[in-house]
Amino acid sequence: MATILVxxxxxxxxxxxxxxLEGEGHRVAEASDGAQALRLVASFAFxxxxxxxxLAEVDGYSxxxxxxxxxxxxSTQFIAVLEQMDEKGPVESFMAGASDxxxxxxxxxxxxxxxxxASAKDTIDVRDRLVGIQLDAYETAVRLQKQARR
Numbered sequence: 786m787a788t789i790l791v792x793x794x795x796x797x798x799x800x801x802x803x804x805x806l807e808g809e810g811h812r813v814a815e816a817s818d819g820a821q822a823l824r825l826v827a828s829f830a831f832x833x834x835x836x837x838x839x840l841a842e843v844d845g846y847s848x849x850x851x852x853x854x855x856x857x858x859x860s861t862q863f864i865a866v867l868e869q870m871d872e873k874g875p876v877e878s879f880m881a882g883a884s885d886x887x888x889x890x891x892x893x894x895x896x897x898x899x900x901x902x903a904s905a906k907d908t909i910d911v912r913d914r915l916v917g918i919q920l921d922a923y924e925t926a927v928r929l930q931k932q933a934r935r
Contacts, residue, residue: 786810787904788829792822792836792848793866802835805893806900819843826852826861833903835887835896837866838874846881853882862903876923 789811793799796817803813814829816822819840826834834852838845849863865878865886878886887899 786812787832787900788812788814789900790814790816790822790825790831790834790836792816792819792834792840792845794818794837794840798837802896805896809897809900811900819845819848822848823851826858827855830857831861833862833864833900835864835866835900838871838878839868846877849878849881849883864899864903880923 786809789806791799791802791806791813792815793802794817799815799817803815806813814825814831816825819836820843822834822836823843825831834849836845836848840848843851845865849865852858852861852863862885863881863883865874865881865883867874867878867886867888869888869890871888875886885899885903887895
């Protein structure tokens with residue numbers, strides 16, 4: 786089972802996610818904001834961090850980027866929790882380093898599935914490579930658009 790950190794400002798959603806994941810046998814910690822999450826990740830190794838992207842001071846995108854720079858945390862997988870109307874969120878999440886996303890509202894079965902994907906060691910490498918390919922394609926598209934505007 787995985788060691789998971791759930792980061793969300795909404796204490797009810799954090800608790801529901803924690804209870805769901807603990808029911809599956811995972812070890813789960815909670816953080817109410819990005820700063821608290823950074824302190825926890827600096828002290829403890831987590832397999833997966835499930836983070837709301839709309840956090841106040843240290844948003845989820847910055848949180849992922851900062852954790853990625855911590856020594857010994859290179860293998861941590863990130864799941865971005867997005868709002869349904871967030872059109873840029875999926876691309877920005879993957880660009881920040883998320884390995885998967887989950888969109889609100891979601892149910893327990895959705896959360897279980899995304900955690901299973903993130904903690905399945907044999908699929909992590911494939912997913913990371915696919916994210917890299919997606920990022921390369923996105924960067925190429927942006928570069929071509931800039932060239933076309935000139």
